[in-house]
Amino acid sequence: MELQVVVVVFLSVFSYSASYDYQEVLRKSLLFYEAQRSGKLPADQKVKWRADSALNDKGRNGEDLTGGYYDAGDFVKFGFPMAFTGTMLSWSVLDHEAAYTKAGALDDGRKAIKWVTDYLLKCHVGDNKLYGQVGLGQLDHDSWTRPEDMTMERPAFMINASAPGTDLAAETAAAMAAASLVFKTVNSAYSTQLLQHARQLFDFANNYRGKYSDSIPDANNFYPSSNYPDELAWGAAWLYRATGEKKYMTVVDEIYPTIQYWDGFSWDDKKSGLDLLLATLTKESKYLDKLKSFCDYAFNTQKKTPKGLIFYGESASLRSVTNTVFICLEAADRGVSADTYRKESKKQIDYMLGDTGFSYVVGIGNKYPTHAHHRSSSCPDHPAQCGWSFFNSELPNFHMVEGAIVGGPGSNDNYTDTRKDAPHNEVACDFNAALQSCIAILVQLGY
Numbered sequence: 001m002e003l004q005v006v007v008v009v010f011l012s013v014f015s016y017s018a019s020y021d022y023q024e025v026l027r028k029s030l031l032f033y034e035a036q037r038s039g040k041l042p043a044d045q046k047v048k049w050r051a052d053s054a055l056n057d058k059g060r061n062g063e064d065l066t067g068g069y070y071d072a073g074d075f076v077k078f079g080f081p082m083a084f085t086g087t088m089l090s091w092s093v094l095d096h097e098a099a100y101t102k103a104g105a106l107d108d109g110r111k112a113i114k115w116v117t118d119y120l121l122k123c124h125v126g127d128n129k130l131y132g133q134v135g136l137g138q139l140d141h142d143s144w145t146r147p148e149d150m151t152m153e154r155p156a157f158m159i160n161a162s163a164p165g166t167d168l169a170a171e172t173a174a175a176m177a178a179a180s181l182v183f184k185t186v187n188s189a190y191s192t193q194l195l196q197h198a199r200q201l202f203d204f205a206n207n208y209r210g211k212y213s214d215s216i217p218d219a220n221n222f223y224p225s226s227n228y229p230d231e232l233a234w235g236a237a238w239l240y241r242a243t244g245e246k247k248y249m250t251v252v253d254e255i256y257p258t259i260q261y262w263d264g265f266s267w268d269d270k271k272s273g274l275d276l277l278l279a280t281l282t283k284e285s286k287y288l289d290k291l292k293s294f295c296d297y298a299f300n301t302q303k304k305t306p307k308g309l310i311f312y313g314e315s316a317s318l319r320s321v322t323n324t325v326f327i328c329l330e331a332a333d334r335g336v337s338a339d340t341y342r343k344e345s346k347k348q349i350d351y352m353l354g355d356t357g358f359s360y361v362v363g364i365g366n367k368y369p370t371h372a373h374h375r376s377s378s379c380p381d382h383p384a385q386c387g388w389s390f391f392n393s394e395l396p397n398f399h400m401v402e403g404a405i406v407g408g409p410g411s412n413d414n415y416t417d418t419r420k421d422a423p424h425n426e427v428a429c430d431f432n433a434a435l436q437s438c439i440a441i442l443v444q445l446g447y
């Protein structure tokens with residue numbers, strides 16, 4: 001009996017500093033998506049400092065394009081990273097529903113997905129017509145206001161048969177196909193509608209090839225696509241998962257060998273996500289081998305900061321790490337170096353949540369960013385007027401954009417909590433999609 005007590009104390013001392021409430025992080029990450037909502041807000045909105053905004057977002061022919069998420073600290077609706085966010089959130093809820101249930105976050109998880117897919121459905125205005133952006137990057141970035149008070153012009157831009165965008169159309173198809181699986185048992189009419197649009201968008205992507213950022217030049221300044229074969233194969237793989245139809249796997253087999261990238265995973269690069277999906281769908285070991293070489297390199301060879309964070313570059317350093325850790329935690333779930341990858345992955349995530357004495361996720365722990373580069377939360381409530389003086393002041397943001405992960409530290413674990421440093425202190429929908437997906441796996445593992 002006495003011995004048992006000693007053991008319990010011993011364990012709790014050692015798990016104290018390295019243990020975080022992952023379920024809380026999961027719930028708060030979903031609050032971040034509420035904070036990013038554009039359009040008319042629902043009655044059950046929990047983030048109360050936000051209100052209806054951008055109710056005039058329209059297509060060139062007056063189509064209703066309200067809704068969706070503001071991309072990051074700004075208010076442009078960029079379709080490419082938004083669709084990727086939709087795919088990631090859907091994948092997470094689809095494969096880790098138990099984690100969402102455990103955290104009491106399943107309902108909000110589904111709502112976060114539907115907020116994207118409702119908007120993407122609006123953007124798909126014809127078989128070969130998809131709006132891919134609302135708002136102009138520079139014009140939007142020229143003012144520092146609340147989204148509720150925006151007055152700048154917000155034009156909409158599309159891809160179509162004469163101005164194609166294989167990457168954008170295929171990623172949007174992937175998001176809808178993945179979401180159709182999430183809603184299959186809870187809202188079958190919606191699921192059917194999503195799948196139908198996913199099929200059409202995939203055909204559009206496949207029949208009219210090109211880079212979306214050549215067709216939407218403004219997007220080229222912010223989210224330029226490196227190429228589209230990865231999204232084409234990724235979209236096909238998601239449609240195969242949603243339909244089981246061989247014709248989609250035929251496209252994957254045709255396109256896969258033409259993807260000439262390094263392994264990696266991001267809003268622009270689907271290569272390792274595709275390997276992961278194909279490992280599951282085909283059970284072929286060659287895909288697991290690719291995941292293993294990617295993760296071994298990331299954990300063993302990739303540069304690290306002095307305190308152990310895998311480091312890919314100064315701009316949004318944590319985003320690249322969460323994308324990698326997601327792939328490796330999933331690889332671990334498929335039996336690839338499970339113990340090592342889980343241990344190393346948890347270390348990376350725990351670095352972000354406070355192991356250096358600072359949490360890079362707003363509202364998690366005791367010390368976290370209070371000056372995130374995020375316009376809507378930095379501004380005071382109505383009727384006060386926001387403006388550049390708020391951007392420039394040393395005052396903390398007026399509201400807490402709870403659950404948002406900021407870009408992250410520099411190569412020496414160096415970081416300054418200032419709105420003026422967007423590369424290190426901005427927040428964005430795709431950053432949280434990868435973080436949330438990692439966290440859901442940790443919750444499911446019982447950490």
Ligand SMILES: *[C@@H]1O[C@H](CO)[C@@H](O)[C@H](O)[C@H]1NC(C)=O
Binds near residue numbers: 158162
């Ligand atoms: C097709 O998209 C391009 C690029 O957005 C646009 O300039 C053109 O007007 C569109 N064509 C049609 C028929 O809508």
Ligand SMILES: *[C@@H]1O[C@H](CO)[C@@H](O)[C@H](O)[C@H]1NC(C)=O
Binds near residue numbers: 416
């Ligand atoms: C961190 O330090 C490196 C090297 O001195 C520098 O290049 C980088 O800009 C710094 N980053 C931050 C966030 O201060």
